[in-house]
Amino acid sequence: MNMSKKTVILGVTGGIAAYKSCEIVSRLIKQDINVQVVMTKSAQEFVRPLVFQSLSNQPVITDMFEKPSSWDIEHISLAQKADLFLIAPATANIIGKVANGIADDMLSTTIMATKAPVVFAPAMNTAMYLNKIVQKNIRTLKELGYYFINPSEGRLACGDVGIGKLADVDVIIEEVQQILNSRQMDYKGKNLIVTAGPTRESIDPVRYISNHSTGKMGYAIAEAAIKRGANVTLITGPTHLTPPPSCNVIHVTTTEEMYHKVLEYFDSCDIVIKAAAPSDYRPKTVRPTKIKKSDKAMTIEFVSNPDILKELGKKKKHQILVGFAAESDHELKYGKEKLEKKNLDMICINNILKDHVGFGHDTNQIEIVKKSGEQRMLPLMTKIELAHKILDEVLDLQKHP
Numbered sequence: 598m599n600m601s602k603k604t605v606i607l608g609v610t611g612g613i614a615a616y617k618s619c620e621i622v623s624r625l626i627k628q629d630i631n632v633q634v635v636m637t638k639s640a641q642e643f644v645r646p647l648v649f650q651s652l653s654n655q656p657v658i659t660d661m662f663e664k665p666s667s668w669d670i671e672h673i674s675l676a677q678k679a680d681l682f683l684i685a686p687a688t689a690n691i692i693g694k695v696a697n698g699i700a701d702d703m704l705s706t707t708i709m710a711t712k713a714p715v716v717f718a719p720a721m722n723t724a725m726y727l728n729k730i731v732q733k734n735i736r737t738l739k740e741l742g743y744y745f746i747n748p749s750e751g752r753l754a755c756g757d758v759g760i761g762k763l764a765d766v767d768v769i770i771e772e773v774q775q776i777l778n779s780r781q782m783d784y785k786g787k788n789l790i791v792t793a794g795p796t797r798e799s800i801d802p803v804r805y806i807s808n809h810s811t812g813k814m815g816y817a818i819a820e821a822a823i824k825r826g827a828n829v830t831l832i833t834g835p836t837h838l839t840p841p842p843s844c845n846v847i848h849v850t851t852t853e854e855m856y857h858k859v860l861e862y863f864d865s866c867d868i869v870i871k872a873a874a875p876s877d878y879r880p881k882t883v884r885p886t887k888i889k890k891s892d893k894a895m896t897i898e899f900v901s902n903p904d905i906l907k908e909l910g911k912k913k914k915h916q917i918l919v920g921f922a923a924e925s926d927h928e929l930k931y932g933k934e935k936l937e938k939k940n941l942d943m944i945c946i947n948n949i950l951k952d953h954v955g956f957g958h959d960t961n962q963i964e965i966v967k968k969s970g971e972q973r974m975l976p977l978m979t980k981i982e983l984a985h986k987i988l989d990e991v992l993d994l995q996k997h998p
C-alpha cells in the first residue's frame with residue numbers, strides 16, 4: 598500500500614447494488630486513492646471477492662478470523678489507516694448494527710474501531726428504507742457524526758418504484774472527494790452561528806406570511822463548516838432539510854424567535870453567517886381564531902420585525918459578521934448599502950431573478966463585497982462549493998481584517 602496516498606476503506610454489504618461498488622473502486626483508483634475492500638458474508642453472495650481484488654489490486658478482506666495475508670491489514674491497523682470509510686451499498690442490517698454498537702464481523706468491527714469519517718450510502722427496498730426503525734437508526738448515526746449519502750428515487754431491482762436506489766456513483770465519488778479534501782480542519786476551535794431558511798409570521802391559527810427561502814444555502818454553509826472542524830450552531834426557520842450531523846440545531850418559527858436565539862449565542866461565537874431570510878414584517882395582531890372568508894376585501898396591518906443583522910452590527914466586538922443580500926434589481930448598490938448600514942464585514946450579494954440562483958436551487962451565484970471595499974464575482978456553482986468559498990473568504994478576513 599502506498600502510504601502517501603489517501604486510503605479509502607470500502608465496505609460492501611449484501612444488496613443487489615453491490616455490483617455498482619465495482620465502478621466505485623475503479624473510479625477511486627483512477628483518482629490515485631488506495632482502496633481496501635471489506636466484504637460482508639452476504640455481499641459475497643452478490644459479487645465475488647475476486648472482482649474487487651482485481652479492481653483494487655489488494656486482497657479483499659472477508660473474514661475476521663482468517664489468517665491475514667499481512668499483519669498490516671488486521672482490523673485495528675486497517676481502522677487507523679483509513680482516511681475515510683465508505684459503506685456502499687449499505688444495507689439496513691449494517692446501519693442497524695453500527696447504530697446499536699454491534700461489532701460481529703470484520704466490517705462492523707473495523708467501523709467501530711476507526712476515527713476516520715464514516716460515510717454510508719444506503720440502498721434498499723423503499724419500504725425497508727422508510728421503515729421507522731431504519732430511519733431512527735439513520736437519525737441516530739447522523740447525530741453521532743456519521744455521514745449519509747441519501748439514496749435516490751427510481752425503479753428498484755425488486756420492481757418497486759420509490760426511494761432506495763443507491764445514489765449515483767458520480768454523487769458518491771464527489772462526496773468522498775469533498776470529505777477527503779475538506780479534512781484540513783482550518784475551522785477547528787471556531788464557533789459559528791449560521792442562520793438559515795425563512796421565518797413564518799402568523800396571521801391567524803391557520804395562515805401565515807413567509808418567503809421562498811428553503812434554507813439550502815445556510816445548511817450548506819453549516820455542513821461545510823462542520824467538515825472543516827467548526828462548532829456550528831444552526832439557527833433555522835422551518836425547512837424540509839435534514840440538518841448536517843453534529844451541529845447544534847435550534848429550530849425557530851418567527852423573526853423575533855430567531856433574533857432572541859442569535860443574540861443568546863452571539864457573545865460566545867467568533868463568526869456569524871446570516872443566510873436566513875427572516876420576515877421584515879409581521880401582522881400587528883395575530884387573530885386568535887380563524888378569519889372567516891367573506892366577500893369584502895381585507896387589510897392586514899404589519900409592523901416591523903427586529904433587524905437581526907443591524908443589532909449584531911451594533912453589538913459586535915471580535916466577531917466577524919457576514920450577511921446575504923437577495924435582491925431582484927440594483928443588487929450591487931443595495932448590497933453595498935446593507936454592508937455599510939449594518940456594519941458587516943462581508944456581504945454575499947445575489948440576484949434571485951437569475952437562472953439557477955437563489956431560493957430553492959442547488960446552485961447559486963454571488964458577488965462578495967468586503968468592508969475593505971474588495972469585491973469578487975464568483976461563478977455559478979453548487980451551494981456546497983459556494984459554502985466552502987465563503988468560508989475561505991471569511992478565514993481570509995480573520996487573517997487580514
Ligand SMILES: Cc1cc2nc3c(=O)[nH]c(=O)nc-3n(C[C@H](O)[C@H](O)[C@H](O)COP(=O)(O)O)c2cc1C
Pocket residue numbers: 609610611612613614637638639640687688689690691720721722725
Ligand atoms: C436478493 C437479495 C437482495 C437483497 N437486497 C438488499 C438490499 O438492497 N438492501 C438491504 O438492506 N438488504 C438487502 N437484502 C437483505 C440482506 O442481504 C440481509 O439483510 C443481510 O443480512 C445483510 O447482511 P450484511 O449487512 O452483513 O451484508 C437482500 C437479500 C437478498 C436475498
